[in-house]
Amino acid sequence: MTYEESPVSLAEAPTRRLNMIEAINDALDIMMERDPNVVVMGEDVGYFGGVFRATAGLQKKYGKTRVFDTPISECGIIGVAVGMGAYGLRPVPEIQFADYIYPGLDQLVSEAARLRYRSAGEFIAPMTVRSPFGGGIFGGQTHSQSPEALFTHVAGLKTVVPSTPHDAKGLLIAAIEDNDPVIFFEPKRIYNGPFNGYYDKPVEPWSKHADSAVPEGYYSIPLGKARVVRPGQAFTVLAYGTMVHVAAAVCAEKGVDAEIIDLRTLVPLDIETVEKSVEKTGKCLIVHEATRTSGFGAELSALVQERCFYHLEAPIERVTGFDTPYPHSLEWAYFPGPVRIGEAVDRLMKA
Template identity: 85%
Template sequence: MIEEEAVSLPDAATRPMTMIEAINDALHLMMARDPDVVIMGEDVGYFGGVFRATAGLQGKFGKNRVFDTPINECGIIGAAVGMAAYGLRPVPEIQFADYIYPGYDQLVSEAARLRYRSGGEFTAPITVRSPFGGGIFGGQTHSQSPEALFTHVAGLKTVIPSTPHDAKGLLIAAIEDNDPVIFFEPKRIYNGPFDGYYDRPARSWKGHAGGQVPEGYYSIPLGKARTVREGSALTVLSYGTMIHVAEAVCAEKGVDADIIDLRTLVPIDAEAVEKSVEKTGKCLVIHEATRTSGFGAELVALVQERCFYHLEAPVERVTGFDTPYPHSLEWAYFPGPVRIGEAIDRLMKD
């Protein structure tokens, strides 16, 4: 990597960006800083990506560094592994997380094991970007949340931002990392956060549908959670879109909640989780993915193992249902105000 001093965040100029704009800004910055960064995927070149995350990159950096691929996820990831072993830093885009499964074997059997298998001779500095989750009425094949499949694999890191600021800083850190990173982008908040009820901008966000993001280079260390809101009555553990939903529900119910945005599922900031639950004595886990074997189960186990004697009530989970993704019932499938509110009531009653 090209060495350069990071911009000091307190002194850096900021401007409003949506998450899409922040991701695009991070990609522009990293391609300018490091000639080994290359971008590949379906429609990422001339078209700029189906969500416009790679817009303008091919025109600026050329077709050798930003190029379209066939519709072949196994080939995309497999080629990225070879590029990484050669010394490049590929950033492949999988157009929707639902399509990542043909490339799963390359990620699990090749990318995740390359460093250990070669005794450290080779690394796999690959950042696989992919939109995930629901919220755009994409139906069963454009709305899945498969993060738990990747958190189970030793050697992979899994990152999910919830704000434009974090999306830029975490993506920069992921590209700089020498191990493979799965970077899931919650497309429901690509162009602004929502209030947790319907597909509309949150009332608390004024003007531009995004957040203030520093100009220039900065990175957010992988494995560090963010305290969204401090409280003493209840700990809420979540990530991605559900952070905004949790905030909205807790604010409406007037609950003094400690809301923790995990940001990185693997490596997880276990210390932040432990500190919060020890303070509040109660814990609510929220995620959009299906319940059984979802990442929430790992969070419940972590809290049980580390915080058992501080718990004043059983840990609650609010998740998606164990069903195929229901196109016509998308908003009933999401953890929303009713189900989250009921879980909060049960915890606060005990």
């Protein structure tokens, strides 16, 4: 599979079958080898290799000064990373779960996001905050949240959510090279394989999926460029992360000719691709795992309404998590799954 934003030579590059964790590890390895200023830090990322093993082997290869464990202090991790970036390094701090990022919110919002502007460009914060997010591992209320909308609201931050190993590697490399702070959320439910919403395990391992063919060596995918997963005419689906696979599976099961768009980067958003698709199909379905009220789907809905109003043939549909605390015992009812997405699809097809 080739991507239009990739160099032509990339299509001819040798590939390896990787899951998303391996692709992330590969991206970190490549960037640490290319740039001695890249530093990896966080809780248990060193000797242990991270709770999901995304940093496995990096400390042994690059040493304890470039891959090191930190205290359990998210505000400290992110605050130190801001200083490192201003000094000239490119830190890649890992927050073990997205739920733990809140103690570091002030450092991200008040320091990292504003540093370039408040210093008139004299200082920057070229840091990439990696963090597993979303549900799917029965982690309960403090290991399963999807807080991406909080960061899309902050001017100066970029927010990225990959949905395949190929994209995870290319987007992470682009994020590390970016001179602004990037929040890189990794949907942990699909670390080991794509997910269709019916089961608590991947439908198949990534090794059997087309998007697990990850080119060897260096490549990057520009931030702010969506991917058309599947072209179609019936309606447009806007999704990211795990929900790309769930929504695509529902549409395939129902046999509808939907155009599936993987946003990949929430900020900056590829609004041109969104607008072009909705103008073509006339209908739009938005799917995300986070709670509905003030979720990123609300912003998407507003943008589509503003830009595509005269092309719309039906109300915009949103299928999201519920406006409740994350329910451990009812995790699979909380997720946008085949039933609720299927009902939205039926409404759009009848409209």
